[in-house]
Each structure stands twice: as structure tokens, then as C-alpha cells.
Amino acid sequence: MTDPTPRPDAETYADADADAGTGTGTENCPPSARPPRWWRLLGRDRGAAVAAVVLALVFLVALFGRLFIGDRAIRQDLGASLRPPSLDHGFYGLLGTDVLGRSVLARLVEAAGTTLYVAVPAVLCSLVIGSALGMWAGYHGGWRENVAMRVADVILSFPSLLIAVVVLYVFAPSALNIVLILAIARVPVYLRTARAESAELRSRLFVDAARTFGTPSRNIIHRHILPIALPTLLTVATLDFCFVMLTESSLSFLGIGIQPPDVSWGLMVAQGRQYLQTAWWIAVLPGIAIVLTTVSATVLAAWVRLATDPGQRWRLTLPKKRRGARAAVPPEMIA
Template sequence: MSAPDDHTSPAAASSRTRPPRWWRLLGRDRGAAAAAVILALVFLVALFGRLFLGDRAVRQDLRASLRPPSLDHGFYGLLGTDVLGRSVLARLVDAAATTLSIAVPAVLCSLLIGSALGLWAGYHGGVRENVAMRVADVILSFPSLLIAVVVLYVFAPSAMNIVLILAVARIPVYLRTARAEAAELRSRLFVDAARTFGTPGSAIIRRHLLPIALPTLLTVATLDFCFVMLTESSLSFLGIGIQPPEVSWGLMVAQGRQYLRTAWWIAVLPGLAIMVTTVSATVLAAWVRLATDPGQRWRLTLPRKRRGERAAVPPEMIA
């Protein structure tokens, strides 16, 4: 008998052990893939939609007032018109750009500032950690929506003021998360080894702590994006957020609430846009948390029918 012929090459063996690419993992999860597609479409519409609209979002035509959704009046009449005859579809696209231009910068600012302060405080500990945590406690002791209402009532409501208020109010969320990650990692052996070789603290934070804490921080940022967008919509609904002639999804809901019985599409459609965007971001955040965790990523490689079976044990440990 001849010995079995082994045609397995090192490259083939390494390709079998290499973790799947993120887009392949995303394709195996239909819910997360659908959420990613929806969010991508929302961001593309927000970025490039205004280039094709012209003045249709503000163009008034009283003869076309309160037309229901229909294809009889062209593409921009697909979702109906409001009381001034403006296209609801065009205003949804314009409002998407306004809403995301507030939510995204607010989340990025709070993420960068809060994460940097949290990692710095958590790594060094002592007085610096105590001061940073007390500042975070003071900010968290006031409801963010209440702070926004008071500040915007005193100062002029504008997109810049809303971004600054929401960014400051959400900094403690990232500060506390980053501080907890850094406080747990600063006693690890690889951090002690870096200190032994004389690596400065800033380099340890940047090279060793940040890459480990980043997946958790990004997951928190994705969830916080939903909160910030809902807060902006609430402020606009209350009349102290985005002001006409600018438009946001929350402002569209506020302007259409008095026509709910006769022209439901004016308020319901922007409300659906808010709901679909926030739900998609929440679903994608849950997937990102698994995909970026080496200890949990194996769950995404299982067939859909087996993901609920023996979920606590990796497949290589199952007999």
C-alpha cells in the first residue's frame, strides 16, 4: 500500500486557518447585512442627494397642497406633498443631510475627546483618574436633553450649538468606557514589558491600549449615534432645534403632526425614516461587537440554524 499523497501546501493550510473577511461574515448574517445596506443608502442620500434636488425641498406650489403619495405627479410626488405643496420626498432627502450633519460630528467629537481622556486617566490612575471620573459624574448628573433645552433656549438654536451641546453631554459615556478598559489593561504583562523597556506612557496608550479598546468604543459610538439622532429629532420636534427654512426629520414630524388625520404621510414618513435608521444602527452595532471580538467571532462562522445550538462553546471544542 502506498502512503497517502498529501497535496496540502503551506499556503493552503494558512488560508484554511485564516479568519474570514469581514464582508463574508457580514454576508452570512442577513439582518446585519440588510442593516448595513440601509445605513449605506442613508449616508449616500445624505451626502449626494442635495446635488440632484436643486430647490425642490423648498419650492412651494399651493395648487399641489396635501397631495397623497402617487406616481401621477412625477417622481418627486411619489411620497406626496405638504401643506405648502412641497415634495415630501425632496424634503426627506434634504432632512437626512441635516440630521446626519449633526449626529455624526457630535458622535465623533465626543468619541475622540472622551476616549482620549478615558485612556489617559485609566492608564495613569491616581488623582488624574479621580478628577476625570468626578467631571464625568457631574456632566452625567444632568439629563442631556434638559441641558440641551436650557442652553438652546438661552442661545440661538443652530446646528453648531446643537453639535457642541450633544458632544459635551456624551463625552462621559466614552470617558467611562475607555477608563474601564485602560484600568483593566494597565496591569497586563505586555504593558509591564513595555514599561520595562522604557516606552513612554503616551506610546503605550496609543500602541497597546487603544487597539484593544477600540472595538468596544466603536460599538458604543454606533449605539450612541442612535441616541444623538433621536435627541436632535426631539429638540427639533419641540421647536428649539433646527429652525426653518432648514429641515430635519424631527422638524418634519413636528410640522406634520396637525395633519395626521388628513395627510398622515407628512409626519409618518420622516418618523419611519428615524425608526429604520436607528434600528439598523442598533442591529449593525450588535454584529460589529461580535465581529471585532476574537473570542466571539466564531459565532458568526456557524450556519444560521446552528447559531443557537451550543452557543457557549467554540466549534473546535465541540466533540
């Protein structure tokens, strides 16, 4: 019996890749037929686009906001204590003041820089160290893989928040110590992910071919394994950024994280919790900033995972209502 369903050939896959924006086989295409750029794909997904805008604003405020607020984040005015959000007291009184009369808006801007100063270096350090060790162990296997996995298991056996609490209680709480502790605690996450990716890719034909031609192992890992594993690692890093930021906020809330006169979003929540009934904006507004940043990073991570996967990128070219279970295969492959 003849199967009525047409089998996708090479041209079908090429067309699907072209529509999905993989860039494969499009070098000779006319400009009108080139695949959409990543910003066009992002514009088709409103949720991911809004998340990207929110994260971009947070990073811009963290990088350049301090140039505009000056010392307003620490400037005290007891005569303006606990003023509610209003435009009657100028731009910096838009979000109200705290118990010492300091502008909540200026402190939110200052805290954004401190929070990202802790979260971004911690994620980058754990990403680089964990990914390098994981790909090295997964590619070579044997005792290297066993040792790396046992070290990761030992670190993961202790909750990262508990490790941070104990270490910061023994040593002086500071931004540098928080970065080091969170970076070490999150290394196993990337190590295990990179090890799994590398162990699966080392048996591929292109890796065997490179090994046959005498390519050194470090070059194989750098040129052949890293580009394929990198999208997954970046997605994990985006999600881990949320965890690290929430952990720093929790430590600051407990009083063993960022210490005054520095300020972070978690510390602002801790300082404002006793005024929730009389001055809710002191604790609620930094809490909203934490929620918006983490949710935006999570939504954007899901979009990046699709956008960097050539096998799934075509989903982003479909209308929003068709990205469900019915879109299990590319439209070009449906009879």
C-alpha cells in the same frame, strides 16, 4: 479519574481562530484556507447585512442626494398642497406633498443630510475627547482618574436632553450649537468606558513589558491599549449615534432644534403632526426614516461587536440557528 473531555491545545485555538477569521497564524495558509473576509461574515447574517445596506443608503442619500434634488425641498406650489403619495404627479410626488406643496421625498433627502450633519460630528467629537481622557485617566490612575470620574459624574447628573433644552433656550438654536451641546453631554459615556478598559489593561503583561523597556506612556496608550479598547468604543459610538439622532429629532420636534428654512426629520414630524388625520404621510414618513436608521444602527452595532472580538468572532461562522446557548464554545472544542 480521567476527564473524558479533551483539552484544547494551541493547535485547536489556532484552528478556531482560522475558522473565525481572526487572521492569527494564517499568513502561510493557502488561499483556499484563509479565513473569510468581513464582508463574507456580514453576508452570512441577513439582519446585519440588511442593516448595513440601509445605513449605506442613508449615508449616500445624505451625501449626494442634494446634488439631484436641487431646490425642490423648498420649492412651494400651493396648487399641489397636501397631495397624497402617487405616481400621477411625477417622481417627486411619489411620497406626496406638504401643506405648502413641497415634495416630501425631496424634503426627506434634504433632512437626511441635516440630521447626519448634526449626529455624526457630535458622536465623533465626544468619542475622540472622551476616549482620550478616559484612557489617559485609566492608565495613570490616582488623582487623574478621580478628577476625570468626578467631572463625568457631574455631567451625567444632568439629563442631556434637559441641558440641551436649557442651553438652546438661552442661546440661538442652530446646528452648531446642537452639535456642541450633544458632544459635551455624551463625553462621559466614552470617558467611563475608556477608563474601565484602560484600567484593566494597564496590569497586563505586555503593558508591563513595554513600561519596563522605557516606552513613554503616550506610546503605550496609543500602541497597546487603544487597539484593544477601540472595538468596544466603536460599538458604543454606533449605539450613541442612535441616541444623538433621536435627541436632535426631539429638540427639533419641540421647536428649539433645527430651524426653518433648514429641515430635519424631527422638524418634519413636528410640522406634520397637526395634519395626521388628513395628510399622515407628512409626519409618518420621516418618523419611519428615523426608526429604520436607528434600528439598523443598533443591529449593525451588535454584529460589529462580535466581528471585532477575536474571542467571539467564530460565532459568525456558524449557521444562524446554532448561534444560541448551545454555541457557548467553538465547535472544535466540543468532544
